Amino acid sequence: MANSLGYEFKKGLWQELPPFRLVLGLCPTLAVTNSAVNGLAMGLATIFVLFTSNILISLVRKTISAQVRIPAYVVIIATLVTVADLFLAAVFPDISKSLGPYIPLIVVNCIILGRAEAFAQKNSILPTAADTLGIGIGFIISLTIMGTIREVLGFGSIFGVKLLGEWFEPWIVMILPAGAFLVFGGLVALVNWISSRKAEKAASAAMSR
Numbered sequence: 001m002a003n004s005l006g007y008e009f010k011k012g013l014w015q016e017l018p019p020f021r022l023v024l025g026l027c028p029t030l031a032v033t034n035s036a037v038n039g040l041a042m043g044l045a046t047i048f049v050l051f052t053s054n055i056l057i058s059l060v061r062k063t064i065s066a067q068v069r070i071p072a073y074v075v076i077i078a079t080l081v082t083v084a085d086l087f088l089a090a091v092f093p094d095i096s097k098s099l100g101p102y103i104p105l106i107v108v109n110c111i112i113l114g115r116a117e118a119f120a121q122k123n124s125i126l127p128t129a130a131d132t133l134g135i136g137i138g139f140i141i142s143l144t145i146m147g148t149i150r151e152v153l154g155f156g157s158i159f160g161v162k163l164l165g166e167w168f169e170p171w172i173v174m175i176l177p178a179g180a181f182l183v184f185g186g187l188v189a190l191v192n193w194i195s196s197r198k199a200e201k202a203a204s205a206a207m208s209r
Helices: 002-011 018-022 026-031 036-060 066-091 093-102 104-108 110-118 125-155 177-208
Strands: none
Touching: 002 125, 018 125, 018 177, 026 093, 026 104, 026 125, 026 177, 036 066, 036 093, 036 104, 036 110, 036 125, 066 093, 066 104, 066 110, 093 104, 104 110, 110 125, 125 177
């Protein structure tokens, strides 16, 4: 059981890394990652909705009719998104303003509904919790890395702290939509290269046995 839970958790950190392996959740990945804090905040809001909604769906999965399954899931997700949106607006108004409409758009984030439909409705609470935590943490790391790269190159800072001196000429493209696509493409290429290297090493090790 422990090994199974460990696998469900770890797969979201690499094997099923949402933006770079599954190519899911690209709207917030590309839209809000012009700074590290925005990426982190969006990731945290998403994992809250993802984890809580999937746990609830796992609990009630046997009581919801198949005909109304998707609408029921959307109602649960929308309620939690509203909670996250209001919390950010009340406690972190600057971040809420910076993220704009992308917090409410978590309702239609394909990661949320995708994990509900593909995993939570078929599994009990513990596997669902492990799966959603892994996917959610992988999403947070992905957005934070993208935000960090774009902020460092676009502003010369990280989490608002200036890193580079007056000599640094900011790459304005990095804080524009084009910069999001450039960084995303570079990270996808890097992830694919690492994956291919791992596959080659595994194949070599299997052949040498």
